[in-house]
Amino acid sequence: MAITAPFATPHLFSIIHRKKKEKLGIALLGLGGYAGGQLAPSLQQTEYCYLAGIVTGTPSKVPEWQEKYNIPDKNIYNYDNFDEIADNDSIDIVYVVTPNALHMPYTIRAAQAGKHVICEKPMEISSENCRKMIDACEKANRKLQIGYRLRYEPRHQKLMKWAREKTYGKVKVIDTDFSFYGVNGSNWRFTDASLSGGGPLMDIGIYSLEATRYATGREPISITAQKYKTIQDKLPGMEESIFWQMEFPDGMIANCGSSYVARRNYVWVSTENGRYGIEPAFSYGGLKGMVNGDSMNIETSRKQQAVQMDAFAQNILNDTEIIASGQHGLQDMIYIEAIYEAAGSGKKISF
Ligand code: NAD
Numbered sequence: 001m002a003i004t005a006p007f008a009t010p011h012l013f014s015i016i017h018r019k020k021k022e023k024l025g026i027a028l029l030g031l032g033g034y035a036g037g038q039l040a041p042s043l044q045q046t047e048y049c050y051l052a053g054i055v056t057g058t059p060s061k062v063p064e065w066q067e068k069y070n071i072p073d074k075n076i077y078n079y080d081n082f083d084e085i086a087d088n089d090s091i092d093i094v095y096v097v098t099p100n101a102l103h104m105p106y107t108i109r110a111a112q113a114g115k116h117v118i119c120e121k122p123m124e125i126s127s128e129n130c131r132k133m134i135d136a137c138e139k140a141n142r143k144l145q146i147g148y149r150l151r152y153e154p155r156h157q158k159l160m161k162w163a164r165e166k167t168y169g170k171v172k173v174i175d176t177d178f179s180f181y182g183v184n185g186s187n188w189r190f191t192d193a194s195l196s197g198g199g200p201l202m203d204i205g206i207y208s209l210e211a212t213r214y215a216t217g218r219e220p221i222s223i224t225a226q227k228y229k230t231i232q233d234k235l236p237g238m239e240e241s242i243f244w245q246m247e248f249p250d251g252m253i254a255n256c257g258s259s260y261v262a263r264r265n266y267v268w269v270s271t272e273n274g275r276y277g278i279e280p281a282f283s284y285g286g287l288k289g290m291v292n293g294d295s296m297n298i299e300t301s302r303k304q305q306a307v308q309m310d311a312f313a314q315n316i317l318n319d320t321e322i323i324a325s326g327q328h329g330l331q332d333m334i335y336i337e338a339i340y341e342a343a344g345s346g347k348k349i350s351f
Helices: 010-020 033-042 059-069 082-087 100-112 127-139 154-165 200-216 304-318 326-345
Strands: 024-029 049-055 093-096 116-119 144-146 171-181 222-228 241-248 252-259 261-271 274-278 289-291
Touching (some): 024 033, 033 304, 049 304, 082 100, 100 116, 100 127, 127 326, 144 326, 154 261, 154 289
Antiparallel strands (some): 171 261, 241 252, 261 274, 274 289
């Protein structure tokens, strides 16, 4: 039955209007290194979403962003007037790109303002906060994606497929590490544990953790861990290096690490009938996939973040399931808490 104006509520009209959109508007919230260096350029390549607005606490950043990305005045917000975004139909998605411990408040405010949310990794600094974010999005009936760009990357997707289909036999042992060398600068990730929630594990080790889950296709049954600190006057309240081991069902083992004083960036999978992996594995580009000594022969031209954001926009437009879901973010946080607990106590944590 056709809906005629006298019987249709404004809300119904807004839903109909939203369904007709072909491209969704994204507002980036927190205009730091990742938003400026990766997300805004990626939004120049997206097909199903575009950079519509910004939310920033630093007014001096506004003119450059407006000029570079043609952002109208009506789509610019600060943290005080952010909730007014509820009245702005040209913003469909808020992308939260702040320090980790601010992901929860902004995700909840965005969902309550009726916006879908992409939240950067790690999802927050505790599983309790992750649960509150999921609840808020569910209550507001809004979708939530975590910024796990590699869940949409074709080489990483091969690891998922080969685990699922046992293409090279059963997975036996996974080696993975994401580290970089250099505790430099005053950035919150090196200086403020109340914002970061931890050291390299929270920041980059989370990629290795993620890889163990999709390269086995299973969830771990136990975790042991060790942490080290050699530079005592840096990284207050955070680890400098952390190593952890995970047992999965069916005799699969993962040996993992993350450090701010090492140069490692790989995931390697040994199976009954071979060995495959990616090295470098976790960078924004230049990934090299290998299988049994040969190249995976995968060419990519689009930025990882463009693929990730387009996938989310399509999830919204077609009401389909999110690959990098809030549940994945929460599950990773539960394992991160277990890794820290195991490293602190020296005990094996079983699930
Ligand atoms: P950054 O320090 O460069 O930027 C953070 C932004 O948040 C800054 O613009 C800052 O002004 C703003 N901000 C708002 N409130 C703040 C407060 N109270 N204190 C400090 N800053 C505040 O950090 P970044 O490297 O852009 O990281 C932002 C988020 O993105 C983090 O959660 C990080 O883990 C994530 N990240 C993800 C990837 C990825 O590959 N997916 C890469 C880099 C960063």
